[in-house]
Amino acid sequence: MTPIGRARAQALEGTKVVVIGAGIAGLGAAHTLRNQGAEVVVLEGKPHIGGRLLTDWSMGAPFEVGAGWIHGPEEENPSRQLADAVGAEYVVTEDENATYFLSNGNEFAEEDYEEMSDGWESVLEHIDRNFENNDPRSLLKAIRDYDSDLLDDPRVMWAFSAWTEFSKGGPIEDLSAVLFNADKAFDTPDVVVTTGYDKILTPLTEGLDIRLSHTVSGVAYEKGDGVAVETDQGVFEGDYCICTVPLGILKAEKIAFDPPLPQRYRNSIDKLGFGSVTKLALKFAEPFWDIETQYFGIVTEPKGRWNYWLNYRTFSEENILLGLSVGAYAPIADRMTDAEMTEDGLDVLRQVWGEDVGTPTQVLATHWATDPYTLGAYAYPRPGNKKSDYDGLARAIEECLFLAGEHTLFDYAGTTHGAYMSGLRAAEAVIELES
Ligand SMILES: Cc1cc2nc3c(=O)[nH]c(=O)nc-3n(C[C@H](O)[C@H](O)[C@H](O)COP(=O)(O)OP(=O)(O)OC[C@H]3O[C@@H](n4cnc5c(N)ncnc54)[C@H](O)[C@@H]3O)c2cc1C
Known part of the structure; x- marks a missing residue:
């Protein structure tokens, strides 16, 4: 000492x-x-x-019930330091290694992808340039005031849901337009901890x-x-x-x-604000998806419903797809039974893979909004x-x-x-x- x-x-x-x-x-x-x-x-x-922060190994690969990623695992990041101290192993998850699908199951064309990211980025820039620190608008209102057509563009709304509602843990209709993006972050790409977070x-x-x-x-x-x-x-x-x-x-x-x-x-x-994020892990006997692709983004209705899927085959041997429900839909998903949630998730997968979607051999689901020791996922900034x-x-x-x-x-x-x-x-x- x-x-x-x-x-x-x-x-x-x-x-x-x-x-x-x-x-x-x-x-x-x-x-x-x-x-x-x-x-x-x-x-x-x-x-x-x-x-x-809890890992369930019952599927043979780490199912992270709560936190799944070390965000920005730089050396200064204390979670990275704790992970290094136990000899943890990581795999970088690449946001760019993703395939996106429209609600009819068609893959995004190049211009779909561009319009999605341009729409998303232009709103963020607009808020950055024009909003005072105390602006009382929600992110949804900010989008509407900037260009209300964006609200009718399912690709752009997908980005605000799967990226923003997921990272902030709240629905865009209730997120502060000025604060949702004002926190700090470590820069390096996120990792999953393959030895269990x-x-x-x-x-x-x-x-x-x-x-x-x-x-x-x-x-x-x-x-x-x-x-x-x-x-x-x-x-x-x-x-x-x-x-x-x-x-x-x-x-x-x-x-x-x-x-x-x-x-x-x-x-x-x-x-x-204190919203929810719902995770649904579906394990299959055989993959019916491209096992090299890290993420699948799917435009779904209503907003926030199983719109982002992580493919476990990119860092484990198990044929697992991990679906996420976010925003206003997450507390709805949380209140489903595991069987209802599984059917709901499979319904979305069938949008893309149709009859190829098999029957899961194992399912794990989270219900953070109804967990009596948590009652939600993580705090988010509301308007005001x-x-x-x-x-x-x-x-x-x-x-x-x-x-x-x-x-x-x-x-x-x-x-x-x-x-x-x-x-x-x-x-x-x-x-x-x-x-
Ligand atoms: C679905 C989900 C995904 C997430 N993804 C990420 C991610 O990818 N990366 C990341 O960095 N973070 C992520 N997070 C956030 C991260 O998990 C939390 O910020 C962090 O774990 C919170 O730690 P804490 O100690 O503040 O609270 P907690 O871990 O919630 O600890 C509080 C403890 O208090 C206990 N408790 C509650 N009530 C009582 C009581 N009355 N008496 C005694 N004990 C009580 C609870 O059981 C709990 O163990 C995610 C969270 C969730 C829910």
Whole structure:
């Protein structure tokens, strides 16, 4: 340990911290504080760690239930650093290695592709050049005001759905036109982790006291007096609490804060968007698609319905197509049974491959909007939001309660690295108060 590390370890000795949530934010915070000598307990409602970072291997290839890509895996990206630390293996997914289909099943001609990307890019440029930072319009309204014909162009609307609604996690009718593209990103092309994304959490859990199946229902806090966190298995007391539950849980007031969270926190929680993204993995005995193509984009109705498919054959031996539903359609898909969702996804595949579409031998589906510990996918900026609606949530409350998680860091919201950074920031804030 460095001399500074040793000094801090002594400084935090005897300091008790209760962390709520064993996702990447909570584990990052807990790991940092424990390394500095604090006594930390992590309370997790589910019977497993990971939260929205969870890999299911039952198909023989990694099905990422939540986060699927390391976005911008540069060396400075903390998720990349965690992945390197466990010797993770990656495959770059190439956005250009894609084939697009119109709703009649015909492949895009060259001009279809050009008109789609020109339409998409011209809207982004128009917003960039002409919109003030506080413009209250939604992205949909911005498109309509710029060129309402674009709304009738299914190719352009496909791009706004499959690219924008997917990356931001909300429908264009409810996304802020100015903020949806104002966050930061690491630049390098995205990768999937072929050895399983959730393994990156393992080093963070070492030596931690993690209580699984402990659902928190209340947090009482008082400056100078610390915190009392109520669960279905008893009360946990500490000097500090770092609460990393998803925005959906805060919105639904699943945890009673005593006293209630200050009004400006409550306002931000209510105002921020929290949508869904639905994943459907269909495994087949034989591929009926071109196994060299990474992505298939399909123009579908209604907007957001299984419009983007990732071909697992480009990085695994398994004949799996992973379909995505986004925007306003994702919460609808989430409420389907797995059988209904499978039929819905197959219906879209038949648009392109007709009778060649086989019967899946195995299916995995997600339902984030109805997951009682998440109630959605990731935070998105709604019209009228400010960056401070995210970042303001991270400010210490009565010097003993901190909120952390992907929804508390505007620049990298909706990502694993953003969530992790928010956990480290909360840990640093505790260290600061103790020094
Ligand atoms: C479908 C989907 C796709 C995504 N794709 C990507 C991607 O490709 N790349 C990327 O970087 N990011 C992606 N993300 C976002 C990324 O997964 C999240 O930003 C990140 O994992 C959030 O971490 P967190 O620690 O903030 O929250 P979580 O991981 O949600 O952790 C919060 C924890 O709190 C627990 N909890 C909730 N309520 C209670 C309670 N009352 N008591 C106790 N515990 C409770 C939850 O069970 C959970 O474990 C995706 C997310 C989803 C849902």
